[in-house]
Amino acid sequence: MPHIVADALAPTGVIVLVVLVTAGGIELGYRLLLRLGREVPLLRELVLRAHRPLQAEAATLSTIAAIRTTTEEGTWRPIVLHLLLLAAIAAGGWLVTNLLLVLIDAALRHVRTDIEDDLEARRIRTRVLIVRRLAVAVIAVLTVGICLVTFESVRAVGASVLASAGLLSVVAGLAAQSTLGNLFAGLQLVFSNALRIDDVVVVEGEWGRIEELTLGYVVVRIWDERRLIMPTSYFTTQPFRHWTRNQTELLGTVYLDVDWSVPIPEMRKELEHFCASHPAWDGRAQSLLVTDATNGLVRVRAMISAADSSKLWELQCAVREHLVEWIRTEHPEALPRIRTDVRGLEVSGAA
Secondary structure (H helix, E strand, C coil): HHHHHHHHHHHHHHHHHHHHHHHHHHHHHHHHHHHHHCCCHHHHHHHHHHHHHHHHHHHHHHHHHHHHCCCCCCCHHHHHHHHHCCCCHHHHHHHHHHHHHHHHHHHCCCCCCCCCCCCCHHHHHHHHHHHHHHHHHHHHHHHHHHHHCCCHHHHHHHHHHHCCHHHHHHHHHHHHHHHHHHHHHHHHHHCCCCCCCEEEEECCCCEEEEEEECCCCEEEECCCCCCCECCHHHHHCCCCCEEECCCEEEEEEEEEECCCCCCHHHHHHHHHHHHCCCCCCEECCCEEEEEECCHHHHHHHEEECCCCHHHHHHHHHHHHHHHHHHHHHCCCCHHHCCCCHHHHHHHHHCC
C-alpha cells in the first residue's frame, strides 16, 4: 500500500516541482526585465502586459510536458492533457493580444491631436483604432477556431460542413445582411477618409463631433453632451453635413434683421474692428452685406472665419452679441420696428 501511494504521489510531486520552477524562472525574468525597462517605457509596458499570460502559458506547457514524461496511459490522462492544451492555446491568444495592444497603443501615443491642423493625425488615429479592434477580433476567432480543431468530432464533421458551404453561405448572408452591411460600411468610411475621430458633422439636424467610430456603429457627441448612435451604413447611404472633411478652417455667418435706417458703412467698420480684437478670428475673412430687404426690415449678414468649429461657434455668438449691443446703444433708431399707417383710422374716428 505505501508503494502504491508513493507511486501515485511521485508524478504529482514532479509536476508541481516543474510548475514551480517554471513560474519562478518567469518571475525572475520579469523582475530583471522590469528593472531594465525603467529607462525604456515600451519595454516596461511589454513586460507588464506579457507577465501574466506568459506565466499561464509556461505553466500549462510545463505541466503537459511533466504529465507526458512521468505518467502512464490512463483514462484520466487524455482528458487532462486536452484541457491543458486548450488552456495553453487560450493563454497564447491572450499573450499575443496583449503584446499587439501594447505596440498599437505605443503607436497611438505618437500621434498628436493637440495641434491646429490635426486632420492627418485624426485620420491615422481612426484607422489605427479600427485595425486594433479588427486585430483583437481576428486573434479571438483564431484562438477559438484552434481550440475547436483539437476536438475529434469537429474535425470529423469538417467534410460535411464544406460540402454544404454553399447553402450555409446563402443562409448566413441573408441572416447577417445588415451586420455585414455595417461592417463593410465601417471599413469604407475609415479607409476612404470619409470620416475620422473628432470630425464635426451635422446628422439628423444635430451638430456634434465623432466620438467613436467602429465597424458597426458611430457615436456622435452632440454639443449638449448627448450621444447620437448611428449605424455605420447611415453615413454611406444618407446625406449629412461634414464641416471638417478636408480642413478644419471654417466660414460662419451671423444674420440680423434691423430697421432701414441702420448705417451700413458704420456697422461694417464696427465688425472689422471687433474681429481684429477677438482671439477666435483667424484673419482669413470677414465681411458685412445686406442680403435682403423685405417687410420693413433689412437683413444684414456678417461673414466671419475661424480656425475650427469650436472657435467659429464662439466667434459667431460674440459677433451677434456685440452687434446687437452696438445697435442698441449707438443707433437705437435702427432697432427692428413695425410701421403702421394710422391716417385712415384717424379720419374714420373723426367722422
